[in-house]
Amino acid sequence: MQVRNPRTGEYDYHLTVDRLEDIREKAIRLRAAQKQWNEAGLDHRISVISDWADRLEQNKESVINQLSIDTGRNKISKIEYEGTLGMIRGRCHTVKSMLPPHEPRPSFIDPNVHITQQYIPYPVVGVISPWNFPMLLALIDAIPALLAGSSVLLKASEVTPRFLDPIEQSIVVHSGLSDVIQIIRGGAEAGREVIEQSDAVCFTGSVATGQKIAAHCAQRFIPAFLELGGKDPAIVLEDADIEITSEAILRSAAGATGQACQSLERVYADEKIVEHLTQTLLEKISTLKYNFHQGGALGPLIYDKQASIIQSHIDDALSKGAIIHSGGKVENMNGGLWIMPTVITQVTHDMKVMTEETFGPIIPIMTYSDEKEAIRLANDSIFGLSASVFSQNIERAHHLAKQIDAGGISINDASLTNKIFDVEKNAFKYSGINGSRMGRDGFLRFFRKKALMNQTGRPDSILMQSEE
Numbered sequence: 480m481q482v483r484n485p486r487t488g489e490y491d492y493h494l495t496v497d498r499l500e501d502i503r504e505k506a507i508r509l510r511a512a513q514k515q516w517n518e519a520g521l522d523h524r525i526s527v528i529s530d531w532a533d534r535l536e537q538n539k540e541s542v543i544n545q546l547s548i549d550t551g552r553n554k555i556s557k558i559e560y561e562g563t564l565g566m567i568r569g570r571c572h573t574v575k576s577m578l579p580p581h582e583p584r585p586s587f588i589d590p591n592v593h594i595t596q597q598y599i600p601y602p603v604v605g606v607i608s609p610w611n612f613p614m615l616l617a618l619i620d621a622i623p624a625l626l627a628g629s630s631v632l633l634k635a636s637e638v639t640p641r642f643l644d645p646i647e648q649s650i651v652v653h654s655g656l657s658d659v660i661q662i663i664r665g666g667a668e669a670g671r672e673v674i675e676q677s678d679a680v681c682f683t684g685s686v687a688t689g690q691k692i693a694a695h696c697a698q699r700f701i702p703a704f705l706e707l708g709g710k711d712p713a714i715v716l717e718d719a720d721i722e723i724t725s726e727a728i729l730r731s732a733a734g735a736t737g738q739a740c741q742s743l744e745r746v747y748a749d750e751k752i753v754e755h756l757t758q759t760l761l762e763k764i765s766t767l768k769y770n771f772h773q774g775g776a777l778g779p780l781i782y783d784k785q786a787s788i789i790q791s792h793i794d795d796a797l798s799k800g801a802i803i804h805s806g807g808k809v810e811n812m813n814g815g816l817w818i819m820p821t822v823i824t825q826v827t828h829d830m831k832v833m834t835e836e837t838f839g840p841i842i843p844i845m846t847y848s849d850e851k852e853a854i855r856l857a858n859d860s861i862f863g864l865s866a867s868v869f870s871q872n873i874e875r876a877h878h879l880a881k882q883i884d885a886g887g888i889s890i891n892d893a894s895l896t897n898k899i900f901d902v903e904k905n906a907f908k909y910s911g912i913n914g915s916r917m918g919r920d921g922f923l924r925f926f927r928k929k930a931l932m933n934q935t936g937r938p939d940s941i942l943m944q945s946e947e
């Protein structure tokens with residue numbers, strides 16, 4: 480596969496795709512090694528994974544360098560790398576406190592029966608990840624799965640695969656890890672084979688692919704943990720601090736050029752403050768630069784197909800009467816595709832920009848007249864990933880936050896789920912399904928639970944069933 484460079488538009492990297500028989504072979508090796516990995520115990524796994532984190536530190540420059548080419552952004556690649564290292568070390572540090580109790584206990588129903596629970600990790604966990612944060616999203620599920628005692632078949636996105644080379648180099652042979660994690664390169668076909676070879680699948684990506692993966696996993700009768708797209712709303716109440724609110728909305732909606740699942744993609748502002756909010760946002764946007772300039776915060780659009788979707792959403796809104804106040808055009812500069820944060824008003828729920836995932840730095844703003852309407856509009860979506868509420872009255876903000884159908888609600892900030900990993904959350908509606916990737920559940924979901932029930936009294940007799 481030829482891979483496009485987002486800065487230059489050139490296809491300058493060749494991805495050697497794993498053949499289906501390679502994937503099967505790797506899965507066989509994982510399955511053979513997993514038993515010993517599990518039996519070696521949690522302390523051993525923590526030590527091997529911590530050593531790997533040390534080696535990743537030694538490869539820091541090359542990982543960040545490749546991530547930067549994959550995504551066209553230097554500073555964010557450094558932050559992504561550091562965040563991933565923090566996640567690995569954090570998981571190693573906290574995992575023991577997440578272990579379930581192992582001591583036998585008497586059953587509440589029959590105290591003579593003593594129960595022991597056994598936690599059995601899935602032997603092979605398939606991880607399939609997207610292109611927007613290639614390193615973090617490849618490892619965020621893989622690490623807790625490995626700690627649980629599973630082995631991992633990891634297929635990262637074919638759009639941003641360069642970072643895999645230094646990652647693979649850091650998985651030193653005989654380190655203990657090389658037997659239990661295998662990297663797969665390729666696209667949808669490779670992804671399908673990963674599902675064929677796995678006992679559970681963690682998928683991060685679009686709703687459309689998520690639906691295919693759910694169906695495939697259902698056929699195989701294996702669990703699918705799906706983390707999918709969003710159309711996150713922000714509700715801005717009339718008492719919100721507009722300076723703080725606009726700062727948070729802009730960072731969330733346009734940070735990483737809007738290429739994040741938990742980016743704000745819809746703003747509902749009280750009609751009394753909408754003008755002030757819009758103007759403050761526009762002032763802040765006017766100071767932003769593309770990242771090929773010194774101090775520029777906005778990288779190129781990584782995936783050319785997504786750039787076309789972004790433009791089509793803007794054009795659809797324009798054709799239906801919306802007004803563009805900034806940005807509005809995907810620009811081709813030296814082969815790269817770029818777009819400035821685009822504030823749009825006069826939008827309605829008949830427009831794609833308010834209903835479909837745009838995945839770009841677009842800030843459509845709609846007004847509401849009362850809180851009931853704000854909640855109705857925020858919940859009028861097929862998505863339910865995350866959301867924001869801005870108000871200086873915390874009680875009121877909580878009251879609203881509790882009514883929004885989404886898994887993570889930031890109050891007086893936005894997209895907090897991209898840094899707060901220690902709390903469980905479930906996506907609502909089409910944004911995902913099954914156990915939380917965060918917190919304790921993000922570890923415990925890799926186990927099947929077995930009950931060992933020890934009868935210490937006398938077993939029931941068949942005569943108990945005799946008719947009166």
Ligand code: NAD
Pocket residue numbers: 607608609610611616634635636637665666667668669670671674683684685686687688689691692706707708709739740836838864910911
């Ligand atoms: P995508 O669905 O196009 O692809 C994701 C991965 O699935 C890739 O590795 C791809 O090769 C693989 N794939 C494609 N078809 C497959 C199939 N039939 N079987 C198995 N694997 C298959 O998503 P994308 O464009 O790479 O990523 C962007 C999407 O990811 C956005 O919708 C975004 O919201 C979502 N996302 C969600 C989260 C979250 O945590 N909820 C985080 C980041 C991104």
